[in-house]
Structures are given as C-alpha cells and as structure tokens.
Amino acid sequence: MSYILQTNHLTKTIGGKTLVKNINIHIKKGEIYGFLGPNGAGKTTVMKMITNLWKPTEGIIEIFGKPLTVQSYEALKRMGSIIEFPTFYEHMTGYENLVLHSEYMGYYNHGSIENALDMLGLTDAAKKLVKNYSLGMKERLGIARAILCKPELLILDEPTNGLDPAGIKQIRELLKTLCTEYGITVMISTHILSEIESIADRIGIIHHGTMKKEISMKEIEQMSFAYIELSVQNEKKAAYLLSEKLKLSNFKIVEKETIRIYDNHVSTQEISRVLTQNDVPVVAIGKKAETLEDYFLKLTAEVGNDVETD
Amino acid sequence: MMWKLIKLEWKKNNIGKYIRNAVILAAILCLFIFSLAYLGIANDPDTGIPDAAPNNGTISSPIELFTSMSFLIFTSVMLSTFIVSAYKNKTMNLMFSYPIKRQKILISEMLAVWIFNFAALVLTKLLIYGCVLLGSRFFVSSFPIDFHMESVSFHIQLVIKSMVTVTIGFIALFIGMVMKSSKATILSSFLLILFTQANIGDLTMAGNAVFPIVLTGISLVFAFLSICRVEIDDLM
Numbered sequence: 321m322s323y324i325l326q327t328n329h330l331t332k333t334i335g336g337k338t339l340v341k342n343i344n345i346h347i348k349k350g351e352i353y354g355f356l357g358p359n360g361a362g363k364t365t366v367m368k369m370i371t372n373l374w375k376p377t378e379g380i381i382e383i384f385g386k387p388l389t390v391q392s393y394e395a396l397k398r399m400g401s402i403i404e405f406p407t408f409y410e411h412m413t414g415y416e417n418l419v420l421h422s423e424y425m426g427y428y429n430h431g432s433i434e435n436a437l438d439m440l441g442l443t444d445a446a447k448k449l450v451k452n453y454s455l456g457m458k459e460r461l462g463i464a465r466a467i468l469c470k471p472e473l474l475i476l477d478e479p480t481n482g483l484d485p486a487g488i489k490q491i492r493e494l495l496k497t498l499c500t501e502y503g504i505t506v507m508i509s510t511h512i513l514s515e516i517e518s519i520a521d522r523i524g525i526i527h528h529g530t531m532k533k534e535i536s537m538k539e540i541e542q543m544s545f546a547y548i549e550l551s552v553q554n555e556k557k558a559a560y561l562l563s564e565k566l567k568l569s570n571f572k573i574v575e576k577e578t579i580r581i582y583d584n585h586v587s588t589q590e591i592s593r594v595l596t597q598n599d600v601p602v603v604a605i606g607k608k609a610e611t612l613e614d615y616f617l618k619l620t621a622e623v624g625n626d627v628e629t630d
Numbered sequence: 631m632m633w634k635l636i637k638l639e640w641k642k643n644n645i646g647k648y649i650r651n652a653v654i655l656a657a658i659l660c661l662f663i664f665s666l667a668y669l670g671i672a673n674d675p676d677t678g679i680p681d682a683a684p685n686n687g688t689i690s691s692p693i694e695l696f697t698s699m700s701f702l703i704f705t706s707v708m709l710s711t712f713i714v715s716a717y718k719n720k721t722m723n724l725m726f727s728y729p730i731k732r733q734k735i736l737i738s739e740m741l742a743v744w745i746f747n748f749a750a751l752v753l754t755k756l757l758i759y760g761c762v763l764l765g766s767r768f769f770v771s772s773f774p775i776d777f778h779m780e781s782v783s784f785h786i787q788l789v790i791k792s793m794v795t796v797t798i799g800f801i802a803l804f805i806g807m808v809m810k811s812s813k814a815t816i817l818s819s820f821l822l823i824l825f826t827q828a829n830i831g832d833l834t835m836a837g838n839a840v841f842p843i844v845l846t847g848i849s850l851v852f853a854f855l856s857i858c859r860v861e862i863d864d865l866m
Contacts, residue, residue, distance in 0.1 A: 334864075371727055374864040390861050397729035407720045409642050420642055423634075424728040 322385065324349040324473055324505045325370065330379035332365050339365045340529040343379070347507055347522070349472075352499050354520035355509035356616060362529040363509040364404060367477045370507075371401045383473070397425065400471035402479055406462025410451035414442060414461050417450060418468055427469040436464040439494060455482035463491065467498060474498070476508045480515055492519050517612045527620045540615055548581040548588055551603040555579055558600045565594050577603070635730070635738035636745065643712055648746065655700055656754040663693055663758050668769040688776035693758050698795040699823050701751040705799035706819030708743040710812035713803060717810065723865060732860045740803070740853060744796055751792040759788075794842045798822055800853035807856055 323346050330343040340362035347353045357363045368374040370381055372388060372395075381388040383395045408417045418433045437443050440460040445453065453461065459482050466474060474495075480488045496519050498504040510516055516523070523540075525532040552558040555573050562568045562581065571581040581591070588605050595602050665671045667689055713736065716722040725735050759779055766775055778784055801822060806815025826845065 368864075373723060373726060375862060393729040393731065396727060399727075401727055403723060403727075404720070407724050409721065411644055412642065420638065423638055424725075424730065426729070 322349075323347055323382070324384060325507065326382050327366070327370070328380045328382070330366065330369060330381060331377050332362075332369060332374065333377045338529060340526070343526070343531050344534070345524055345531070346534060347505060349505055350499060350503050351521035352495060352506045352508065352516070352519050354516035354523040355507060355526065356511070356513065356516070356523055357509070357526035358511055358620060361511075361526045363511075363526060364477055365529075366526070367401075367403055367475055367507075367509060371399065371403055371475055372396065373403065397469075398472045399475060400466035400469065400473075401475040401477075402462045402466050403475070403477045405481065406458060406465065408450040408458065408461065411449060413447050413449055414453065414457075414464075415446040417461065418465055421465050421468060425469045429470075432468060432470070436468045439467070440464040441490065456484060456487050459483055460487065460491075463494070467504070470502065471504060474504055474506045474508075476506065478510055479508065480510070480512070488515060492516075495519055513613050513616055523612070525616060525619050532619045537612075540612060541609065543615075546582075546608045548586075548591065548605065549608050550579045550581060550591065550605050551577055552579065552595065552600055553577060553603065554600055557598075558595055561594055561598050561600060562591070565598070566591065632734070632738055632741070635734065636742045639712060639739050639742035640746070643742075645746070648708060652704065652746075652750040652754075655704065656750070656757055659696055659700060659754060660758045660761050662696065663689075664761055664765060666692055667762055667771040667773055667775075668765050670772050689762055689771060689773040690759075690777050692773070693755065693762070694791065695827060697751060697755050697758065698791070699827070701747055701754070701792075702795055702798060702802075702823055703816065703819050704750070705743060705747040705796050706802040706806075706816050708747065709740070709799055709803040710806055710815035712739045712743055714806040714810070714812045714815050717807070717865075718812070726865055733857050736857045736860055740800065740856075743799070747796045747799070748792055751795060752789060755788055755792065791842070794846050797846050797849045797853075798826065800849045800856065804852040804856045 325345065325347040327343055327345045330345075331341050332339045343362075343366055345353075345355075345366070355363055355366070365374065369376050370383070370388070372390070372392060375390065383392070384398060386392070386395070388395060408414075409420065412420070414437070415433065418436065422428060422433065434443070437446050440463055442457065442460055442464060445457060450458065450461070459479060463476070463479055466476065480491055483491065492515065495506050495508065499506055499519075508516060508520075517537075520537055522534065522536045524534045550558065555577050558579060559571070559573060562571055562579070566586055568581060568583045568586060570583045571579055574580050588607060592602050592605055716725065716739075726732055728735070759777060762771070762775065763777075763779055765771070799819065802815050802818035805818040806812060826841075
C-alpha cells in the first residue's frame with residue numbers, strides 16, 4: 321500500500337519532556353484524514369514535524385514517497401498548511417498577502433488568487449487591510465492561502481477556530497470539494513468531533529502523545545452497529561413476522577410498540593417491506609449506532625473532560 | 631533569486647516607510663552639522679571657540695560620529711523588525727514553510743537591511759559633506775574643514791566606513807536573536823556605539839585603523855552565527 325504521508329515511530333522530546341512518542345500515521349492519496357485528540361494531546365507537535373518546522377527526535381516521516389529531511393524543500397512546494405493560527409503581513413491587504421505567497425512559492429497561475437478568494441467567500445474583503453479582518457476572516461484567508469497553489473497535500477491544524485457555524489459548514493464542504501474534485505489529500509486536526517465526522521475517510525486518535533487508534537470511518541460504522549429500533553402499532557404481530565418471515569431470533573420487545581433487533585444481517589428496508597406487506601404499519605425504523613464521539617471517549621477515557629463534542 | 635528575495639523583503643516590510651524616515655533623519659543630521667559648522671551652536675559662549683573633544687576638532691569628526699551613530703541605530707531597528715520580530719510574531723513560521731532554504735531567507739533579510747542602510751548612510755554623508763562644502767563658500771566654519779570631496783580616497787574612505795558601520799549592526803542582531811527580543815537588538819546597538827566611540831586611556835578606539843577591520847570581522851562572524859544552525863533548529 322502506498323501512502324502520500326506516513327510516519328514511523330515519530331517521537332519528539334524537548335528539554336527532557338516527551339511530547340509525542342511512537343506516532344504511526346498512514347494517509348492515502350485523496351483521502352481526508354481526521355487527526356483527533358483533546359487539547360494538548362500532541363496534534364500540533366506532529367503537524368509541525370510534518371511541515372518541517374520541528375525536527376523529529378526519533379522516527380521517520382515519509383512524504384510523497386521520500387523521507388522528509390532538513391533539505392526537503394521540494395516537498396514543501398507540494399504542500400499547503402496552517403499550523404496553529406495563520407499569520408499575515410497585517411499592513412497589506414488580503415489580496416497582497418496572497419500575491420506575496422505566490423511569489424515565494426514560485427506559483428504563477430492567472431486567476432488562481434481570485435479563485436481562492438472566491439472559494440472562501442473573501443472576494444469583497446480582498447482589498448481590505450488584514451489588520452481590519454475579524455478572526456474568522458483571517459482563518460478563511462489562511463485556508464485560501466493554503467489552497468492557493470493547488471497543493472497535493474493540505475495540512476490544517478484546527479482550521480475552524482474562530483469560525484461561526486455557517487463558516488465551519490462552508491469549510492467542511494470546501495474540503496470535501498477539494499478532495500473529490502481536485503484530488504487533494506487533506507490532514508485536518510481538531511478536538512471538535514462533529515467537524516470531521518461527516519467528511520473524514522480515516523481518523524487517527526492521539527492522546528497523551530501516543531497514537532491510540534488509526535481507523536477508517538467505514539470500519540467504525542461496521543464496528544459500532546448496535547441495533548435496529550422499530551416502532552409499530554402492533555408489536556406482537558410484528559414480532560411474529562420478524563421471527564417467521566425474516567427468520568430473526570435476536571430481537572426483543574423493549575416497551576409497548578417498540579422492538580429492538582440485534583441481528584445485523586437484515587436491512588431496515590427489508591424489515592419495512594415485510595411488515596407493510598403483512599398489514600403492520602411501520603411508524604419509525606432506524607439504525608442505532610455508536611457515534612464517533614462514543615468511540616473517541618472510549619479510547620481516550622476522558623468523558624467530558626477537555627473534549628468538546630458539540 | 632537572491633535579488634528577488636531582497637525585493638520581496640522590502641515589499642512586505644513596507645520599505646516606503648523606512649525611506650521616508652531615512653530622508654527625515656538625513657535632513658535633521660544635515661541641519662545639525664550645518665549648525666555646528668556655521669551657526670556656532672557648539673562654540674563656547676565665553677571664548678567663541680568650538681567646545682570639542684581633543685582630536686575631534688575638525689568638521690569630519692562630528693559628521694562621521696553622528697551619521698554612524700544614527701544609522702547604526704537605524705540598522706538595528708530595521709534588523710529587529712525584519713528578523714527578530716518575525717520570529718516573535720510567527721511570520722517566520724510562514725517564511726519557513728516556503729520551498730526556499732532557510733539560510734537563504736535569513737541572508738536575504740539581512741542583505742535587505744544592509745543594502746538599504748549602506749545606501750542611506752553613503753547618501754546622507756555625501757549630502758552633509760556637500761552642504762558643509764557649499765556653506766564654506768559663503769560662511770566661515772567654526773570647525774576646520776579637513777576633507778576634499780574631489781579626491782578619490784575621500785570617497786573610498788566614506789564607502790568603507792559606511793560598510794563597517796552597517797555591518798556592526800549584525801552583532802546587535804545576533805544578541806537580539808539569542809535573547810528573542812527587539813529591545814535587546816536596539817539596546818545592543820547603543821552599547822556598540824559607546825564601545826566603538828570610546829576613549830580608553832590613551833587608546834582612542836574610534837581613531838584606530840585596525841579596530842574597524844577587527845570589528846567588521848567580528849560582525850561577520852556574528853552574522854554567520856545567526857544563520858548557521860537555522861536549517862536544523864526547531865522553529866520555536
């Protein structure tokens with residue numbers, strides 16, 4: 321399996337204190353990788369090493385199939401990043417900041433700046449000095465800068481800080497678009513699970529400087545299946561049909577008009593069809609599953625401590 | 631490539647502001663020296679003789695002293711803004727995310743400051759010497775005029791002294807970078823002025839020919855020390 325980015329036993333120690341230890345990350349080309357962890361878990365430390373701002377104490381980072389070294393400047397050309405918070409030349413306009421970025425990156429593509437500003441909804445603010453931008457606007461300008469040169473790999477460290485709910489939704493949709501339409505691989509760190517639950521293909525969970533789990537969202541969905549909850553007007557007849565027609569044995573009537581089915585080989589559509597055909601109207605039916613939040617909390621074992629799960 | 635980086639440094643640090651300030655500084659210095667020479671502001675009120683330190687009795691001494699002092703401070707202020715503050719306000723994080731060798735980035739920043747201040751200092755000195763010379767046609771100078779603008783050696787000396795003055799700023803830069811402080815950078819330049827213009831016993835540091843050469847050498851060593859580990863050090 322080839323990865324666009326992988327780390328092998330990545331460790332960082334500063335002043336005798338180990339910030340992260342034996343971090344193994346595997347990111348495939350074209351996927352959105354959610355890097356999850358509570359505040360202070362070590363997400364930024366790892367991302368600083370990936371962007372070459374910090375050098376690993378031990379371990380290897382491999383980007384675009386090559387080990388990252390102090391001389392890996394070509395790799396930086398193919399990456400876009402925001403680490404911690406985006407910084408700008410505040411006396412310049414948003415547009416001028418992006419022009420400057422293009423100059424340093426050696427990227428000259430007509431219309432790319434306007435396009436990036438448009439994608440982030442900053443066209444009208446482009447001529448304003450950055451010192452007059454709100455926190456959310458700066459965050460969006462930072463993302464515009466990160467995607468400006470069409471990077472193959474986008475490293476975003478908590479990019480939605482300071483954004484309102486509409487802004488967060490916009491960024492989520494933008495990342496999905498970048499991934500599907502432009503084939504950009506995205507690594508995004510956050511401590512707000514709902515931000516990436518709907519867009520990530522894989523997640524890595526880091527806690528106290530160690531990688532707890534790396535898993536695809538599909539695997540989480542499969543693992544986390546709990547039961548199908550069924551609401552019907554006639555639960556006794558429904559139970560009979562489940563048993564006789566669908567050959568289900570692992571279900572129980574939990575209360576009047578509510579049945580829980582624990583067999584996972586039958587679809588909700590099939591259950592609905594059989595019950596309706598046999599004159600048992602289905603009031604409601606739905607899969608109940610463990611959420612990413614439950615999974616995360618189970619792994620980090622810090623219920624409601626410093627993790628935001630809104 | 632390096633010239634392009636230097637121009638980008640000027641652009642992003644709003645060089646127009648520094649040009650304006652350098653012009654104001656040059657004008658103030660010119661007016662001050664002109665007043666020293668022709669308006670007698672340094673003359674003793676009782677005797678009417680200029681109240682100058684021994685060996686500093688000619689007009690070129692105050693010109694060299696005040697222009698060097700002023701532009702050494704100007705250089706350190708610019709170095710602190712271009713480099714030390716960039717570390718503090720994290721714009722250096724952005725700079726080091728570009729596919730450009732870190733040492734090249736720092737050298738371009740140092741050169742951007744050096745070239746600007748060298749040019750400004752040379753032009754300021756030429757302006758002041760020119761004004762003093764022009765004034766001598768109409769007034770009598772309180773200080774003897776001891777320079778010949780038509781001689782080549784005058785211009786060579788002017789250029790070399792300006793190079794030494796601006797280069798000394800790298801010592802202040804190193805101190806500022808080690809202490810991670812813009813204030814330390816500027817304060818160091820004041821201490822360097824005291825040191826370079828000091829008289830210790832019979833030894834006059836400012837008048838010693840070997841001293842500027844040694845100081846330039848030391849300054850270049852400090853410039854090297856400022857950038858030598860930048861590729862491997864973590865950007866904190």
